[in-house]
Amino acid sequence: MKLIILDRDGVINEDSDDYIKHPDEWHPLPGSLEAIARLHQAGWTIAIASNQSGLARGLFDITALTDIHQKFRKALAQLGGTVDAIFVCPHGPDDNCLCRKPLPGLFYDIGHRFDTSLEGVPAVGDSLRDLKASAAAGCLPWLVQTGNGSKTQAKGDLPAGTRVAKDLADAVDQILSETN
Numbered sequence: 001m002k003l004i005i006l007d008r009d010g011v012i013n014e015d016s017d018d019y020i021k022h023p024d025e026w027h028p029l030p031g032s033l034e035a036i037a038r039l040h041q042a043g044w045t046i047a048i049a050s051n052q053s054g055l056a057r058g059l060f061d062i063t064a065l066t067d068i069h070q071k072f073r074k075a076l077a078q079l080g081g082t083v084d085a086i087f088v089c090p091h092g093p094d095d096n097c098l099c100r101k102p103l104p105g106l107f108y109d110i111g112h113r114f115d116t117s118l119e120g121v122p123a124v125g126d127s128l129r130d131l132k133a134s135a136a137a138g139c140l141p142w143l144v145q146t147g148n149g150s151k152t153q154a155k156g157d158l159p160a161g162t163r164v165a166k167d168l169a170d171a172v173d174q175i176l177s178e179t180n
Helices: 032-041 062-077 105-113 128-136 149-155 168-179
Strands: 003-006 045-051 085-089 122-125 140-144 163-165
Touching (some): 032 045, 032 062, 032 168, 085 105, 105 128, 122 168, 128 140, 128 149, 140 168
Parallel strands (some): 003 045, 003 122, 045 085, 122 140
């Protein structure tokens, strides 16, 4: 199985300090949906691992989150793509859960769901917490320079072996060229 794990905000869609609370606030980054469609068409299993503390903070509810993901899935389907699973951590930073990145719980859940090892699985994120979670789970961390990625790269202290790409489309181009 060719599995890839993607963060959502800042990787697939524009991020917001005010959270993405409604489908009208969800806007894909240029080329991101096309990149996911290319992965799907190349036979990859695509999972999303996303912290969504806005749920715990009461900024939006599960219905709004589902509507956001429906908008994403519909836009992706129009390009011939799909995602196989979306995993979210609904907890706040002080909830001491195991699924909130930088802890690897969401990644372990994905590995269990697809009954596969996460060793070397590419995992694309834009923040240090994304990279740390993926590295802790045995994935190969990829940092995109969209969202918080440029700031994350400038701060340094990235997990060993972290790969860097301009955006999701660039990361997918590199991943597909290395695996074909």
